[in-house]
Amino acid sequence: MDSINSYLFISSMLFCLGLFGVITRRNxxxxxxxxxxxxxxxxxxxxxxxxxxxxxxxxHIFSLMVIVLAAAEAAVALAIIINIYNNMNTINIDDAAELxx
Amino acid sequence: xxxxxxxxxxxxxLFLPLISFVILIFFGxxxxxxxxxxxxxxxxxxFILAVYLFVQMLTSYDANFSHGxxxxxxxxxxxxxxLGILVDNxxxxxxxxxxLVSSCTHIFSLEYMKGDVRYNRYYAYLxxxxxxxxGIVLADNLISMYMSWELVGVSSYLLIGHWFEKDSxxxxxxxxxxxxxxxxxxxxxxxxxxxxxxxxxxxxxxxDSISGGEAIAGMTLTLAGLGIFMGAVGKSSQFxxxxxxxxxxxxxxxxxxxxxAATMVAAGVYMCVRLFPIFTADALTVIAYIGAITAILxxxxxxxxxxxxxxxxxxxxxxxxxxxxxxGTGVYTAAFFHLLTHAMFKANLFYCSGSVIxxxxxxxxEAHDHDTDPQDMxxxxxxxxxxxITYYSMLISTLAIAGVPLFSGFLSKDAxxxxxxAFAQQNPVHFLLPLLGFSAAAITAFYMFRLIFMTFHGKPNxxxxxxxxxxxxxxxxxxxxxxxxxxxxxxxTLPSNFNPIKDKGWFKDLIVPRNSAVPGSLTANExxxxxxxxxxxxxxxxxxxxxxxxxLAVLMYQRxxxxxxxxxxxxxxxxxxxxxxxxFDENYNRYxxxxxxxxxxxxxxxxxxxxxxxxxxxxxxxxxxxxxISGKFDYDGIDQGLVDGFGRVSSVSGNFLRNIQTGRxxxxxxxxxxxxxxxxxxxxx
Numbered sequence: 001m002d003s004i005n006s007y008l009f010i011s012s013m014l015f016c017l018g019l020f021g022v023i024t025r026r027n028x029x030x031x032x033x034x035x036x037x038x039x040x041x042x043x044x045x046x047x048x049x050x051x052x053x054x055x056x057x058x059x060h061i062f063s064l065m066v067i068v069l070a071a072a073e074a075a076v077a078l079a080i081i082i083n084i085y086n087n088m089n090t091i092n093i094d095d096a097a098e099l100x101x
Numbered sequence: 102x103x104x105x106x107x108x109x110x111x112x113x114x115l116f117l118p119l120i121s122f123v124i125l126i127f128f129g130x131x132x133x134x135x136x137x138x139x140x141x142x143x144x145x146x147x148f149i150l151a152v153y154l155f156v157q158m159l160t161s162y163d164a165n166f167s168h169g170x171x172x173x174x175x176x177x178x179x180x181x182x183x184l185g186i187l188v189d190n191x192x193x194x195x196x197x198x199x200x201l202v203s204s205c206t207h208i209f210s211l212e213y214m215k216g217d218v219r220y221n222r223y224y225a226y227l228x229x230x231x232x233x234x235x236g237i238v239l240a241d242n243l244i245s246m247y248m249s250w251e252l253v254g255v256s257s258y259l260l261i262g263h264w265f266e267k268d269s270x271x272x273x274x275x276x277x278x279x280x281x282x283x284x285x286x287x288x289x290x291x292x293x294x295x296x297x298x299x300x301x302x303x304x305x306x307x308x309d310s311i312s313g314g315e316a317i318a319g320m321t322l323t324l325a326g327l328g329i330f331m332g333a334v335g336k337s338s339q340f341x342x343x344x345x346x347x348x349x350x351x352x353x354x355x356x357x358x359x360x361x362a363a364t365m366v367a368a369g370v371y372m373c374v375r376l377f378p379i380f381t382a383d384a385l386t387v388i389a390y391i392g393a394i395t396a397i398l399x400x401x402x403x404x405x406x407x408x409x410x411x412x413x414x415x416x417x418x419x420x421x422x423x424x425x426x427x428x429g430t431g432v433y434t435a436a437f438f439h440l441l442t443h444a445m446f447k448a449n450l451f452y453c454s455g456s457v458i459x460x461x462x463x464x465x466x467e468a469h470d471h472d473t474d475p476q477d478m479x480x481x482x483x484x485x486x487x488x489x490i491t492y493y494s495m496l497i498s499t500l501a502i503a504g505v506p507l508f509s510g511f512l513s514k515d516a517x518x519x520x521x522x523a524f525a526q527q528n529p530v531h532f533l534l535p536l537l538g539f540s541a542a543a544i545t546a547f548y549m550f551r552l553i554f555m556t557f558h559g560k561p562n563x564x565x566x567x568x569x570x571x572x573x574x575x576x577x578x579x580x581x582x583x584x585x586x587x588x589x590x591x592x593x594t595l596p597s598n599f600n601p602i603k604d605k606g607w608f609k610d611l612i613v614p615r616n617s618a619v620p621g622s623l624t625a626n627e628x629x630x631x632x633x634x635x636x637x638x639x640x641x642x643x644x645x646x647x648x649x650x651x652x653l654a655v656l657m658y659q660r661x662x663x664x665x666x667x668x669x670x671x672x673x674x675x676x677x678x679x680x681x682x683x684x685f686d687e688n689y690n691r692y693x694x695x696x697x698x699x700x701x702x703x704x705x706x707x708x709x710x711x712x713x714x715x716x717x718x719x720x721x722x723x724x725x726x727x728x729x730i731s732g733k734f735d736y737d738g739i740d741q742g743l744v745d746g747f748g749r750v751s752s753v754s755g756n757f758l759r760n761i762q763t764g765r766x767x768x769x770x771x772x773x774x775x776x777x778x779x780x781x782x783x784x785x786x
Contacts, residue, residue, distance in 0.1 A: 031767075
């Protein structure tokens with residue numbers, strides 16, 4: 001396991017799974033989880049490239065930054081979802097289509 | 102232009118009645134007393150002005166007095182119409198007649214028409230009538246004469262039909278108007294014939310170019326003269342257009358007086374007198390015969406009529422026949438003289454008959470009798486004691502119309518008969534003219550005295566109403582007394598002559614006959630000379646026939662020594678002819694009106710059934726089907742196909758495209774992913 005390809009493979013699988021989750025899930029929380037997967041796929045890429053490309057720690061630091069951002073994003077998103085649930089009694093994102101009507 | 106009272110006064114006389122007409126027709130209902138004082142005031146003013154002119158004429162005593170003024174009405178280079186007035190002795194005398202009789206009619210009507218439904222309109226129309234007649238009298242050219250001529254026709258139509266609720270009155274007014282139209286067409290043709298030859302409408306240039314003999318002569322001139330005379334045939338109700346005048350009795354009696362004496366029927370004779378110079382010898386012969394036939398036919402009809410106004414109407418027709426006969430035989434001043442004297446005594450006769458009818462009406466009303474005809478002489482009799490003023494005045498006028506010396510009619514009728522006799526002496530072929538004339542004179546005397554005896558003498562035929570018969574009020578007896586007095590000879594022979602059988606006097610001095618403009622005609626002097634020779638014979642004869650007629654009337658209706666019934670039975674055929682007015686109306690109906698109606702019917706059938714239904718409606722149908730096709734194309738092709746098609750295309754494509762815009766974020770994300778994939782795959786190659 002010293003080739004970059006396996007890292008990239010893992011990260012792209014993770015990215016695809018996350019994307020699939022974002023696209024297909026009806027549950028808002030599941031969508032949020034998909035987003036987290038995508039972010040973590042990116043994190044893997046950052047770390048992998050950082051390791052195999054000059055041995056600096058820029059990638060590690062950036063991934064930490066991403067994790068913080070992801071936490072903040074999750075907090076905001078969950079707040080939105082709770083508000084949706086309060087207003088509509090559901091967290092199905094298909095039902096939250098007020099703007100379309 | 103307007104410089105002397107000889108112009109301004111006639112213009113005032115002309116237009117005052119018109120102003121009164123305008124005021125009354127628009128504001129009459131709102132004025133106190135419905136504005137009758139406006140009409141009476143204006144007409145009496147015109148009478149005073151006419152008297153002033155008349156006095157002027159007598160004081161200047163100039164036979165050749167003539168004055169005129171005109172202004173250009175239409176001027177289009179070669180075509181020019183001047184309107185103007187011509188004032189000479191003839192005009193002044195005629196104006197006096199018109200305004201006098203019209204004033205009397207206005208005053209008489211104050212009482213006679215009291216409480217009438219259309220009181221103000223009646224007075225308005227009287228004003229219009231007087232205005233139009235004055236227009237004819239003052240005209241100095243054929244166009245303004247023709248315009249006034251038609252106005253007379255219109256206003257007579259309005260007045261005869263004054264009580265248009267009655268069918269008979271409405272029909273009579275229509276008949277009068279239409280019969281007059283027949284004559285007026287001839288008049289117009291005559292005017293146009295003259296104009297096309299002479300190129301002028303004014304009298305003086307027409308006379309000048311006729312006497313020149315180059316512009317128009319011979320047959321054309323005869324035809325033009327006869328055309329113009331046709332107008333007089335209609336207006337003055339000569340044979341064969343005399344049928345309207347007796348029916349015109351449906352109008353109010355004062356209107357009959359005005360119409361019969363001064364305005365309407367006098368217009369024809371006045372026009373013939375005014376235009377005498379244009380008539381050729383041939384035209385005059387025709388005119389003379391028409392006059393003679395009218396005189397005798399109307400006189401014969403009058404014998405058997407029982408309606409007091411019908412008798413007077415036929416006597417008017419007969420007297421007009423005399424006047425036209427006089428024009429035809431060349432003694433046209435005698436015609437005008439008779440017009441003058443006739444105006445006075447005929448107006449008076451009508452007022453008297455109006456007075457009788459008025460009191461009959463009143464008496465019948467008191468007796469609650471609404472079926473008896475108040476105009477039927479068989480219901481009268483013995484009125485002499487009850488209505489002395491009316492009786493004596495009517496007797497005087499009757500003596501005048503019968504041609505008894507001392508009265509005006511004798512002088513004028515004698516002049517006419519002398520002229521006729523002289524004409525026949527010169528042209529023995531025309532011996533019928535004096536024969537008819539003298540017979541008509543005899544018959545006139547007979548039927549007029551029949552009227553007097555049946556109305557005023559004998560015993561009352563209806564005793565139940567006799568006690569309510571009384572003399573009419575002042576407004577009615579005033580004109581009667583005045584006009585009765587004017588039936589005496591003396592008013593026409595002043596100032597030089599007091600001999601009742603001589604016709605010398607102001608009239609003879611001031612109204613002098615002029616020579617005919619037609620080259621080769623007898624001069625006025627020659628005619629006068631011949632008439633002078635025939636004078637004594639004519640006078641003797643006319644005295645004899647008048648006496649014979651009166652005597653016969655006395656024997657039949659006063660003494661009753663000759664039974665009128667036996668006589669009428671004996672000559673039943675003649676009696677029926679006369680009683681039914683020689684079946685003129687019936688024959689006209691059968692041979693003129695009915696064929697014309699049938700012709701009109703068939704033309705209207707052609708017009709409606711054929712032309713309208715197939716031709717006109719065909720166009721409609723064609724247009725309809727065309728528009729149907731074009732409408733279909735427009736609606737189905739353009740509207741539904743093209744215009745709506747655009748809409749439908751955008752709507753369909755919009756509907757299709759809106760499916761993409763789901764509003765779901767996940768869909769968009771899917772598209773984004775798909776797009777990126779496409780880009781990546783495309784880059785890979």
